[in-house]
Amino acid sequence: MKKLLNYISVLGIALAFTACENDLEKVTYNVESTKAAVLATPATTSYVLESRYSENTAFTLEWTAPDFGYDAIVTTTIDFDLAGNDFANAIQLASVSTATSQEITIGTLNANILTLLRTYGIEEDFSARDFEIRLSSSISEAANPLLSNVLTLNITPYSADIQYPEVYAVGDYSGWGWDTAQSLFSFSEDAVNFEGIIDFGENKGKGFKLTGDTNWDNGNWGLDGSAAAPEAEAPSIQLINDGGSGNIACYSHRYYRFQFNNSTLLLTNNLSFDALFLVGSASGLTWDTSKPENEMQFDPERQRFYIDYTFAANDEIKFLTDNGTWFGGTSDGGLNTQDNIKIATAGSYRIYVNLNNSSNMTYELNAEDYGAE
Secondary structure, eight states, X not given: OHHHHHHHHHHHHHHHHHHHHHHHHHTOOOGGGOBOOEEOOOSOOEEEOOGGGTTSEEEEEEEEOXXXXXXXXXXXXXXEEETTSTTTTOEEEEEESSOXXXXXXXXXXXXXXXXXXXXXXXXXXXXXXXXXXXXXXXXXXXXXXXXXXXXXXXXXXXXXXXXXXXXXXXXXXXXXOSTTOEEEEOXXXXXXXXXXXXXXXXXXXXXXXXEEESEEEEEEEEBOTTXXXXXXXXXXXXXXXXXXXXXXXXXXXXXXXXXXXXXXXXXXXXXXXXXXXXXXXXXXXXXXXXSOOOBOEEETTTTEEEXXXXXXXXXXXXXXXXXXXXXXXXXXXXXXXXXXXXXXXXXXXXXXXXOSSTTSOEEXXXXXXXXXX
């Protein structure tokens, strides 16, 4: 009986080993049988970008799917860098799993080019340059990614500091002067539709008006004193253009994103809050909406939020207002989704958030500005 039991034990081990071998054979990764994705060359390889078309598609990348020899879960990133640098400082334009094409908008492309130029110490030079694009496909951090062929595109970017037409929100918060007044901008450049974030600071609710210039002579938009007073936090207000128009004083939060049409003279409030927080999985952050910390500061000159923070690789973040509005995004710097933003590279960054343009909200991770005054 003892011998029989020994035989059974040995047989069980052998069967278990054989089963493990069979399982391993099913998922064997053979690098010699893999095939990298192949990028197709776009019809045009030279581009001059213009800010007024920022929401349009610059180009659509198309490629054949990578093949790892079996049905694997693949992550493919679109790497982008200045030509001739072997992708040493590559930025990810996008990340996909099963897709074999990706549209790249002009605004996204331009923002990434400006980030690259700063990385290479190039400032205020918007000349045409060659840039390279490739695909990097991986199934695991333990295996080397498959790299596609490289495309070279010649691209002329535009300055991010373009001077859009603007109207001025002058009021008690600015001492009724224009030197410290903030603006609404015509991002479509039609000089009719304007939008922007205004920070009223501690003087919220104390009154403001809109003007078409840094004086009272080229548009003086306020309340019609003969009409009923607007309700508190009114979604929209009909203004008049009159030197005797009344001050707008029905808004009591600190931050507002207003839209204004200087043809219909309709002022619209489409976002209001008192604080914006950085939230996420990084050390010292939280997803708990009841306990947000790390309030972002506001730069009234650039009309954008900012905060300094140090991240580990693959930390995830979002931005959250005190009244529960979330802003998530993608790796290309856009903030128009609810997705978590993954920090690809560990480091210390100044994070900028720009909510002025409701159809093109953005964020930026800037290592050079970390700790700056």
